[in-house]
Amino acid sequence: MNKFWLVLGHTYITKLKAKAFLITTAMTCLLIIGLANIQTIVEFFTSDEKERVAVIDRTGSLYKSLEKQVNREEITLTKIIDMEDEAKKAVKEGEWDGLLVLSMNAEGWPEAVYYTNTLANNRTAEELKGVVNQLKTAISAAKIGLTEEQIAVLGRPASFQKIALEENAKTEEELNQARSLVYILLFAMYMFVLMYGGMIATEVATEKSSRVMEILVSSVSPVQQLFGKIIGVALVSLTQFFVFFAVGFAALKTSGQEVWRLLGLDHVPLSIWMYALIFFMLGYFLYAVLFAVLGSLVSRVEDVQPAITPVMLVVVAAFMIAMFGLNTPESAFVIGASFIPFFTPMLMFLRVGLVSVPLWEVVLSFILLAATIVLLIYIGAKVYRGGVLMYGRMNIFKDMKQAVQLTKK
Amino acid sequence: MGLEIIEVTKRFGETTAVDRLTLTVPEGGMFGLLGANGAGKTTTFRMILGLLLPTEGVIRWQGETIDYAKSHLIGYLPEERGLYPKLKVQEQLLYLGRLRGMKKADLLSEMNHWLERFHIRDYANKRVEELSKGNQQKIQFIAAVLHRPKLLILDEPFSGLDPVNVELLKEAVLDLRQNGTTIVFSSHRMEHVEELCEHVCILRRGQAVVSGALRELKRSFGRKNLLVHGEGALEELERFPGVLRCKRTAEGVRLQIANEETAQAIFAHLAGKATVRLFALEEPSLNDIFIEKVGAAYE
Numbered sequence: 001m002n003k004f005w006l007v008l009g010h011t012y013i014t015k016l017k018a019k020a021f022l023i024t025t026a027m028t029c030l031l032i033i034g035l036a037n038i039q040t041i042v043e044f045f046t047s048d049e050k051e052r053v054a055v056i057d058r059t060g061s062l063y064k065s066l067e068k069q070v071n072r073e074e075i076t077l078t079k080i081i082d083m084e085d086e087a088k089k090a091v092k093e094g095e096w097d098g099l100l101v102l103s104m105n106a107e108g109w110p111e112a113v114y115y116t117n118t119l120a121n122n123r124t125a126e127e128l129k130g131v132v133n134q135l136k137t138a139i140s141a142a143k144i145g146l147t148e149e150q151i152a153v154l155g156r157p158a159s160f161q162k163i164a165l166e167e168n169a170k171t172e173e174e175l176n177q178a179r180s181l182v183y184i185l186l187f188a189m190y191m192f193v194l195m196y197g198g199m200i201a202t203e204v205a206t207e208k209s210s211r212v213m214e215i216l217v218s219s220v221s222p223v224q225q226l227f228g229k230i231i232g233v234a235l236v237s238l239t240q241f242f243v244f245f246a247v248g249f250a251a252l253k254t255s256g257q258e259v260w261r262l263l264g265l266d267h268v269p270l271s272i273w274m275y276a277l278i279f280f281m282l283g284y285f286l287y288a289v290l291f292a293v294l295g296s297l298v299s300r301v302e303d304v305q306p307a308i309t310p311v312m313l314v315v316v317a318a319f320m321i322a323m324f325g326l327n328t329p330e331s332a333f334v335i336g337a338s339f340i341p342f343f344t345p346m347l348m349f350l351r352v353g354l355v356s357v358p359l360w361e362v363v364l365s366f367i368l369l370a371a372t373i374v375l376l377i378y379i380g381a382k383v384y385r386g387g388v389l390m391y392g393r394m395n396i397f398k399d400m401k402q403a404v405q406l407t408k409k
Numbered sequence: 410m411g412l413e414i415i416e417v418t419k420r421f422g423e424t425t426a427v428d429r430l431t432l433t434v435p436e437g438g439m440f441g442l443l444g445a446n447g448a449g450k451t452t453t454f455r456m457i458l459g460l461l462l463p464t465e466g467v468i469r470w471q472g473e474t475i476d477y478a479k480s481h482l483i484g485y486l487p488e489e490r491g492l493y494p495k496l497k498v499q500e501q502l503l504y505l506g507r508l509r510g511m512k513k514a515d516l517l518s519e520m521n522h523w524l525e526r527f528h529i530r531d532y533a534n535k536r537v538e539e540l541s542k543g544n545q546q547k548i549q550f551i552a553a554v555l556h557r558p559k560l561l562i563l564d565e566p567f568s569g570l571d572p573v574n575v576e577l578l579k580e581a582v583l584d585l586r587q588n589g590t591t592i593v594f595s596s597h598r599m600e601h602v603e604e605l606c607e608h609v610c611i612l613r614r615g616q617a618v619v620s621g622a623l624r625e626l627k628r629s630f631g632r633k634n635l636l637v638h639g640e641g642a643l644e645e646l647e648r649f650p651g652v653l654r655c656k657r658t659a660e661g662v663r664l665q666i667a668n669e670e671t672a673q674a675i676f677a678h679l680a681g682k683a684t685v686r687l688f689a690l691e692e693p694s695l696n697d698i699f700i701e702k703v704g705a706a707y708e
Contacts, residue, residue, distance in 0.1 A: 003508055010504050014496065211491025215552065218458045218485050219508040221477045389460060405422070409462045 003220045007228025008235070011203070015236045025240055029247045036251035051075045051124045054096045056082050058103040062110060062135055066102070069131045075124060088115055100128055110136050175354065178272060179326060182353040185276050186346055188241075189283055190319045196237045196284075197291040197315075198308060203229060204295030204384075205304045214389070222385040223377070230288040275352050278366075283345025286373050287315065293380040296387035297399045314342050322346040329354040339365050341372035382407050410471045411436040411591055412457070412560060417466030419452055419615075426452040428615040429466070434593055434608060436471075439586050441602030442595040443695075444612035450595040451488055453612070454562050457593070458485055470560055481510035484558030488565045488595075490549050494538035498524075498548055501537060502555055509556040516555060523551045527577060543574050550578060554585060561585060563594035567601055579605065599695045611699055618702050623695070630698050634691040635664040635672050641683025649675060661687070665697065 015021055034041065055077050057063040067077050078096075080087060087099045098116040105111050112132045114125050141151050207213045216225060294307045321343060325334040329351050338347035339361075348365045351357045386406030387399065412434040419427040427449040434440040444450045455461040457468055459475050468475065475483065493501055499520070506516040524530045527547045532540055537548065546569065554561060566582070567575045582605065586592055596602055602609055603623065611619040619626065632653065637643060638661035646664060647655035651671030656663045666672055672690050679685055 003510075006504070006507055014493075018495075207493075210494055211487065211489045212493055214460070214487040214489065214491055215485060215505060216508070218460055218483070219477075219480045219505070385460075389455070406461065409464050 004224040004228045007220060007225055008232045011229050011232025012235050015199070015203075015233065016239065021236070021240075025243060028244060032244060032248045033251045036248060051097045051121075052078065053098045053100055053124065053128070054078050054080045054087050054090070056080060056084060056087065056099070056101045058082065058101065059110060062102050065135055065138070066131055069134055071127055075127060091115055091117060098124060102132075108139075110139065178353050181272060181276075182350055183326060185280065185353075186319065186322045186350065189280055189346060190315065192237060192280075192284060193287045193315050194312060196233050197287050197311070198304070199236075200230060200233050200288050201291040201295035201304050201308050202301060203233065204292050205298050205301050208296060208298070208387075209300050217385060217389075223381045226289070226292055226377070226381060226384055230285070230292060233288070234284060272353055275349055279345040279349040282366075282369050282373065286341065286345065286369065286376065287311065289373065289376045289380045293376075293383050293387070293400075296384045297403065318343045318346045322350050325350050326354070339368060341365075341369045344369045379404070410469075411438060412440075412593065413467075413469045413472075414453070414457070415467050415469075417453075417456060417463045417468060419449075419456060419461065420464045426615050427456070427463075427612075430610075430612075430615070430617055432610055432617070432620065434591055436591050437586070437589050438591055438608055439582075439606045440591075440593045441606035441609045442593065442612060443597065443599060443602050443609060444595070445597060447614075448612040449615040450612060451564055452615075454485075454564050454593075454595065457562060458483065480508075481556060482559045484509075484553040484556065484561040486550055486553040486561075486563045486566055488568075490546060492537045492545065492549060492552070495536055497534050497536055498529075498540070499533045502548070502552055505552045506555045509558075511556040519555055519557070520551065523555065526581065527551070543570055546570060547574070547578075550581070554581075554590075557590075559589075559591060561590050561592045561594075563592065565596060566594055567596065567598070575601075599699075603695050609695065611695075611702075613703060619695075619698055626695075626698055627692050630693045630701070632665055632667055632693055632697065632701070633669065633672070634693060634697065635666050635675065636687060636689040636691060637661045637664065637675075637679070637685060638687035639679075639683050639685040641679070641685075643683060646675060646678075649678065665693075 050072075051074060053075055055063060055066065057066075057079060063077075063079050070077060077100075084099075084101065087096070090096055091099050098114055101113045101115070103111050110132060112128070114128060116125065119125070137151070146154075207216065220228075290311050291308055294311065295304060298304055298307050321334065321337055325331070325347060328334060334347055334351065337343045338351055344365045348357075348362060352362060383400050383403045386403030389406055412432075414430055414432040417427060417430045418425065430449075430453065432440070442450050442453065452461065456463050457470075457475065459477075470479065470482070473479075496504075502520050503513060503516055506520070507513065511519075520533075521530070524533055527550075529540075529544055529547055532544060532548075537545060540548065550563075550566065553563065563582070566578060570578065579601075582592060582594070594605075607623055608621070609619065609623050609626070610617050610621075637646070638658075643662045644655075644657070646652055646662060649671075651667045651674065652664050653667060654665040664675075666675070669690070676688060679688075
């Protein structure tokens with residue numbers, strides 16, 4: 001057991017001290033700080049100047065209403081005389097940011113053309129379009145002879161409530177929050193497996209390719225090594241996540257936002273957090289063992305990527321099904337897939353997060369998952385022990401068979 | 410008791426890597442395992458270490474099989490050198506030493522002693538990849554002996570070293586033996602084994618073709634080498650009765666003769682017929698024994 005801690009400590013410390021790791025962590029922290037303050041940053045770079053728009057009003061009557069309704073924080077309107085060509089030239093030269101030409105068509109409805117240098121800044125055009133539409137509505141209402149009150153009634157939305165009849169069903173708000181949490185955690189699980197699974201496989205392959213492995217397996221049993229490494233990397237990742245979380249939290253706090261509300265997590269029941277933790281850990285173990293074993297089969301670090309790609313694809317598939325399941329958690333497909341151990345961590349969690357799942361289903365999937373992990377560890381330790389003595393060609397299944405044979409008599 | 414390898418066979422599918430090998434290395438002894446590439450040396454070592462399980466037969470150290478509970482008793486220098494390239498020498502040695510169950514404080518003093526001895530004290534804080542091949546080998550050797558093992562297994566310890574470092578390592582190996590370490594080492598160079606070991610085994614395609622105490626082997630072999638330098642009809646000696654083999658050298662001939670009496674007869678025969686500058690009777694070399702037993706030259 002003592003050696004297990006040594007391997008764990010060694011993995012943790014060396015990974016943590018690695019330059020690449022420190023740089024990635026620092027960069028991601030900067031990114032998080034940036035994202036948390038995105039509004040301030042955008043505002044900083046956006047000029048305070050209002051958009052200056054020249055208006056040629058051929059209707060003769062609409063300019064006043066236009067000026068009244070337009071957002072004066074962003075746009076200043078100037079009414080000019082009808083000299084379209086000169087006005088366009090002035091826009092090109094930068095005197096104005098845009099030119100709006102208002103007119104009435106044959107049927108008596110307002111029409112507008114907006115000239116600007118590029119269409120990249122869509123906001124001004126959209127704003128003006130909205131206002132012109134409102135003007136049109138007002139004109140039509142007036143033509144029909146509606147009062148302002150009647151117009152208001154016309155615009156009011158109908159009342160529409162959703163109520164679930166099932167006893168444990170989640171309320172709309174709960175469901176939204178659960179969905180948001182499930183989404184975040186699914187994504188975290190996905191990233192976690194992809195990032196750190198690769199790290200484990202590479203770690204093992206590096207030890208093997210540098211041939212230090214032969215000394216290691218003669219000192220420490222493969223199972224202790226395997227676990228030391230997997231948990232060591234898990235701690236590294238938790239450390240990294242903790243740093244990200246702390247930085248993000250602090251950044252959001254200082255930018256004056258309510259973090260939990262922002263994430264929509266202020267009403268998530270404790271049980272979901274518990275499920276998240278359990279499935280997260282089991283999922284990590286399942287894939288980590290698989291990645292470590294694959295890492296032990298290749299001879300060179302360059303071969304790690306092709307070797308782990310199939311497993312990566314399984315993770316991607318699990319994630320895709322989960323994304324699909326976010327809106328249809330009760331479809332037979334999602335329910336069935338949630339019992340397949342490689343999908344269970346994401347899909348069963350998704351189900352318990354969004355709908356009420358009978359306990360026996362959760363327990364069954366849990367047992368299947370745990371049994372798969374135990375089986376993988378058993379096979380993994382054998383393959384690992386034999387695999388580290390094999391060098392040369394690449395053929396995962398043959399290699400696996402041969403590796404197990406090496407541990408036999 | 411020492412190390413016992415009894416009737417050990419290792420088969421990988423169809424191929425037999427080691428075939429009914431029996432060896433005993435007394436405690437404190439120095440044992441040389443000779444063999445060309447693919448003769449089964451590394452497989453034998455891996456079985457001693459428990460990395461591979463023998464198909465048949467048993468391997469015991471002090472009467473017990475070797476497992477992870479005994480890893481602190483055993484030191485191993487693998488043929489394929491392996492260290493963490495990115496790790497500093499000191500970190501590396503401490504980690505590997507601790508994995509062999511030794512305390513950090515003890516390791517530090519032991520490590521400094523060895524670094525000092527190999528004149529690489531200054532490299533303690535360098536990364537292994539920055540070191541020369543020779544110095545990396547020294548570090549690898551230190552990693553094998555740092556935890557003061559009782560049984561030391563060295564797979565080709567001298568390959569790839571320059572003569573100065575070979576001497577340095579030989580001395581270290583002899584010192585360890587003086588302190589009671591049982592040492593098994595392999596080599597494909599006969600002279601290293603002849604120089605260092607009292608027990609040898611020559612492996613050929615998994616089988617022990619020559620095995621036993623070196624002195625006994627040489628004594629029972631009977632034949633000796635006769636070196637004659639001088640001018641005259643030395644080539645004629647090839648047909649002299651009792652001469653088994655004759656090889657011309659720059660200054661004369663080297664003969665393999667059946668026994669000491671033949672030497673006497675040759676000495677008498679040459680008197681007056683040739684100018685002899687050197688007439689020397691030598692012990693048979695391990696190579697001679699090998700050629701005799703196998704009927705082919707050692708590769």
